Amino acid sequence: MAEGNVFRRIHVYDCRSQKTNKDKLLETSGLDYNGFLRLLRKTFAIKSHETFVLATTDRTVLKFDNFEELQDDSTIHLLQHEDQPLVVATEERFKFLPHYDTLIRSGMNEYYASEGQNSLPFALAELIDNSLSATAKNTGVRTIEIRMIFDESLGKPALIVLDNGHGMTSQMLQNWAVYRLSKFMRKDSDQERYVRPDPVPRSLNSDISFFGVGGKQAVFYIGDSTRMISKAAGCPDVHELILSKEDFERKTDNKEDIYTGVIKNRMPCDYSHVKKNDERFLHRLIEEESGKESFTAVVITGIFPKHIAFIKEDFNVLTRRLTHIYHYYIHGVNGKDMSSSSTISDPPEIEILINLAEKPPRCPRYVNLREVETDMQTLYINSAVDTFEFKASIAQDGGAVEGAIRYHPFLYDKETYPEDPDVVHAVDEDDDDNESRVLHQARGNRPIFDCFWNGRLIPYTTVSEFDWCAPSKGAKELAECYNRISGVLFTDDKFPVSTNKLTFMELEMKLKHKDTFFTRVVNGQKQRGNMQKEFTQWLKNCHEKWDKQVQFLNYKEIITRTDV
Amino acid sequence: MAEGNVFRRIHVYDCRSQKTNKDKLLETSGLDYNGFLRLLRKTFAIKSHETFVLATTDRTVLKFDNFEELQDDSTIHLLQHEDQPLVVATEERFKFLPHYDTLIRSGMNEYYASEGQNSLPFALAELIDNSLSATAKNTGVRTIEIRMIFDESLGKPALIVLDNGHGMTSQMLQNWAVYRLSKFMRKDSDQERYVRPDPVPRSLNSDISFFGVGGKQAVFYIGDSTRMISKAAGCPDVHELILSKEDFERKTDNKEDIYTGVIKNRMPCDYSHVKKNDERFLHRLIEEESGKESFTAVVITGIFPKHIAFIKEDFNVLTRRLTHIYHYYIHGVNGKDMSSSSTISDPPEIEILINLAEKPPRCPRYVNLREVETDMQTLYINSAVDTFEFKASIAQDGGAVEGAIRYHPFLYDKETYPEDPDVVHAVDEDDDDNESRVLHQARGNRPIFDCFWNGRLIPYTTVSEFDWCAPSKGAKELAECYNRISGVLFTDDKFPVSTNKLTFMELEMKLKHKDTFFTRVVNGQKQRGNMQKEFTQWLKNCHEKWDKQVQFLNYKEIITRTDV
Ligand SMILES: Nc1ncnc2c1ncn2[C@@H]1O[C@H](COP(=O)(O)OP(=O)(O)OP(=O)(O)O)[C@@H](O)[C@H]1O
Numbered sequence A, B: 001m002a003e004g005n006v007f008r009r010i011h012v013y014d015c016r017s018q019k020t021n022k023d024k025l026l027e028t029s030g031l032d033y034n035g036f037l038r039l040l041r042k043t044f045a046i047k048s049h050e051t052f053v054l055a056t057t058d059r060t061v062l063k064f065d066n067f068e069e070l071q072d073d074s075t076i077h078l079l080q081h082e083d084q085p086l087v088v089a090t091e092e093r094f095k096f097l098p099h100y101d102t103l104i105r106s107g108m109n110e111y112y113a114s115e116g117q118n119s120l121p122f123a124l125a126e127l128i129d130n131s132l133s134a135t136a137k138n139t140g141v142r143t144i145e146i147r148m149i150f151d152e153s154l155g156k157p158a159l160i161v162l163d164n165g166h167g168m169t170s171q172m173l174q175n176w177a178v179y180r181l182s183k184f185m186r187k188d189s190d191q192e193r194y195v196r197p198d199p200v201p202r203s204l205n206s207d208i209s210f211f212g213v214g215g216k217q218a219v220f221y222i223g224d225s226t227r228m229i230s231k232a233a234g235c236p237d238v239h240e241l242i243l244s245k246e247d248f249e250r251k252t253d254n255k256e257d258i259y260t261g262v263i264k265n266r267m268p269c270d271y272s273h274v275k276k277n278d279e280r281f282l283h284r285l286i287e288e289e290s291g292k293e294s295f296t297a298v299v300i301t302g303i304f305p306k307h308i309a310f311i312k313e314d315f316n317v318l319t320r321r322l323t324h325i326y327h328y329y330i331h332g333v334n335g336k337d338m339s340s341s342s343t344i345s346d347p348p349e350i351e352i353l354i355n356l357a358e359k360p361p362r363c364p365r366y367v368n369l370r371e372v373e374t375d376m377q378t379l380y381i382n383s384a385v386d387t388f389e390f391k392a393s394i395a396q397d398g399g400a401v402e403g404a405i406r407y408h409p410f411l412y413d414k415e416t417y418p419e420d421p422d423v424v425h426a427v428d429e430d431d432d433d434n435e436s437r438v439l440h441q442a443r444g445n446r447p448i449f450d451c452f453w454n455g456r457l458i459p460y461t462t463v464s465e466f467d468w469c470a471p472s473k474g475a476k477e478l479a480e481c482y483n484r485i486s487g488v489l490f491t492d493d494k495f496p497v498s499t500n501k502l503t504f505m506e507l508e509m510k511l512k513h514k515d516t517f518f519t520r521v522v523n524g525q526k527q528r529g530n531m532q533k534e535f536t537q538w539l540k541n542c543h544e545k546w547d548k549q550v551q552f553l554n555y556k557e558i559i560t561r562t563d564v
């Protein structure tokens, strides 16, 4: 600490008397404690016989040895004696710059695991969200690639998210690094002001940036260093920026400004600055820039071993989870219907490609999420025989929710309600001889609805049921049928989500509010009928038309034999 | 923006040739565009007939009118022509200070509502956490008061959290304001280094500060301005600090440093600086400082109307929820046993007092959380007839969890398993004539375990069951008994929680890991027996000893009458 005679100004309050207090700023460069005392006596006209004490605002008395430790711009009190009260208050300026953990640790305790799910997909989703937003106005195919390079012959482990979206100018890239600078706060000069997208079916508006934290949370959850590489259309230069834990630590140690960075502006395909051998994989990535009008690549290194292990061991789980989250972006408003050969036409297609490169002889793996057929949404859609659509209007704030319920019939000897391939069910194995069997089949106690926000899944919010589709309120003879339904809810960002995008803030409360109004929708037309009646009728029809073996006919009651 | 001739330095890269690129720093004070051009021609020896273009790194060409807008320290390119590629890369320094929403909005989308719960208690809990930590070493009673002043005759609405803990020195108060400065990161000189507390039963270690964000998240979730008032033992001065949304906005508008604040150092009881009439309530608070060795008061104003409404309308819900969260801190390791008259002795008592002052004639309300008898933990403990204690050891990291399961018997004609007084059950009302009745009684589908971290409840993490206490694995004749148990789990901070302290990161995954080892504990002694056997035996004993009417005797199967 003893930096000796560096430039240092100290605010001194003369607290000895009861006069109004104003501090004096003393320049201490070149002064040791005794020199400072001389300056002080002169400045405050301290008489030679007068005793006094100098203390920090924490009442640490200043002496020859700790005087050196005073920081520039600090405040001290000139007192008659050590315990003298501050008859007149003093004011002390201080800085409270957020610690760099604001960026580095922002994702650490955010993406948590529930129901046995690994939380890496939620971090990757933040990066896919950004790419979806950036490619929203593409005229051609929107391509989002996740490349996971775990092949030492190419360099250290790296995870790259690459999109062909609008890219970022240097200024936009600078803004990217600003924690909590949301699109709503950006100043006019920076880039075009945020315009709320028009309503679209199922809110597939690609407008998924919200808080100004997602990207930073995600990259530092995955690894400890990130290189952003981006090029905006119309500008011939590529911009590059590195944020890393190591840099932050070095700047702290050197007492440099923490939140100062450097952007590199360069020609496309110029990788002359990438000299480290363990970053060889960057050469190919940068060579690919040739001919691209605009793009963004997020290159994460220092990847935490547990993520590498998960990606290698559970690659299928990862691709399934991501497909579930973006199902309707990938497959369009109606989702993946495997029986129909129709392809989505109108909006340009979204390709989300996942590539894992491991050290040979292990083969690289390529998955286009469009081809995944075992994500829950695909399973729901393709085991359903009929769909009941509806809308909910929230009275208080005019929010609207679109919903659909699907029927998964009983066929011959089994329920067709799909099981999540990644959930291990510990219970119910040896259960087939007691009464819980009937209830635990099909959906069981699981909630009916998965919930989507601006078209993407919010994974930890589910809605169990509404009054009009609750088994307990419905017709007794349809009891099993209530167990054969799954559902989806779609909202736009009028329904806020938590910063980590894992939960809605209060969707269920709003939907279950007594003034929330539900209407059935048939072929896009709202129906007038009573919701519960409409639903019960639909359920009954499904039952009669699709269930292929009636388990209970005119089911009435249970008789318990207490006599055996 | 046109600030004209202010002090401004601009980095210029000469990109016209292929030489190694180094920028030159040009001082533009007093220069308009033409003056700057002259300086530039001279500096870079631009020949008089030579054409060139000046552009920002976003490739905006600089002209007379936009030249003024360049910020101090910005970087520009000197190019042969507009589209010239950057043959040699350039580097551009920039700042990326976190936006002040980092503090202001940090709690906004963090405390979410689930299962119909209002989320205000979770924000208040963060402030109580801080007070618990601060009072941990008190020798006398630890007092934490929440005062809610909604009486216009005293000033604007305010919420105060006041404790008699160790208080903060000026330096500690400065650190309080630093977002993400956790106790683990604080430097030696600031205050004593963090020492991990010794293990104590049920981890009631009062060590609940963790991330360096809780207080800030909480206060700005509740209102838009916070005054911290604190006095540390041994220092005669009181320190005060205000953080407010308004200040941040003003500083931004004036282009002042965002993260600079002022601490007021003053005598106790001196409220001469509180001049605003709508802050009159502060006079009394400050007068109370007399004779206090140390304390901290968090004074929140600008309280959002929805919180005021909730506090007024649901005061009982609020006090109940808080009691549930801190039950074991308030009542000691065994919780509130209303049948025993014993009081907690050894560690000093914790008093958490909630006071709501509304405009007369409405009476002020005072609740000591110790007297609340309708929080869930109190209900569980006092309807239980026996307790099964156990420990779980996590193989991977040596983490340990203490647990207890309680038995709530069937008495004569009804289950005694307690209902949450604040949860409205929409279902099961008209349900008593079908088979779901039996299952939905008592606990029903709800998870068995509430989970506590360092002694305080983590409200949204519950654990449903373990193999050895799962009804599906247990003896059939005890089926209803499995439904009559509630449970608690206690962990220390070896099990991380999310930043908002609403969920554990992966408690359930760790507990359900195949290598996790459970042992029964009787009178503090670990037992050797097989867990499932021990538990089943205990459950059987409970059933035989306590259930006062056996509903099903030798229950065997359901016979469904398909003939009616
Ligand atoms: N792939 C990308 N292409 C173009 N711009 C991007 C890309 N990723 C991020 N950005 C820009 O960086 C900004 C910050 O991204 P970040 O994910 O950190 O926050 P956000 O998306 O604004 O909000 P949220 O917290 O909801 O994610 C974005 O708003 C966007 O302007």
Ligand SMILES: Nc1ncnc2c1ncn2[C@@H]1O[C@H](COP(=O)(O)OP(=O)(O)OP(=O)(O)O)[C@@H](O)[C@H]1O
Binding pocket: B126, B129, B130, B131, B134, B163, B165, B166, B167, B168, B172, B175, B176, B181, B182, B183, B208, B209, B210, B211, B212, B213, B214, B215, B216, B217, B296
């Ligand atoms: N009532 C209090 N008395 C004394 N010190 C306090 C009090 N409240 C806060 N502090 C100090 O301020 C610091 C910051 O508090 P804050 O709640 O923002 O974060 P934290 O408690 O460190 O971590 P967490 O995010 O887990 O709450 C605390 O670590 C503590 O040193």
Ligand SMILES: [Mg+2]
Binding pocket: A126, A129, A130, A208, A209, A210, A213, A214, A215
């Ligand atoms: Mg984002």
Ligand SMILES: [Mg+2]
Binding pocket: B126, B129, B130, B208, B209, B210, B213, B214, B215
């Ligand atoms: Mg705290």
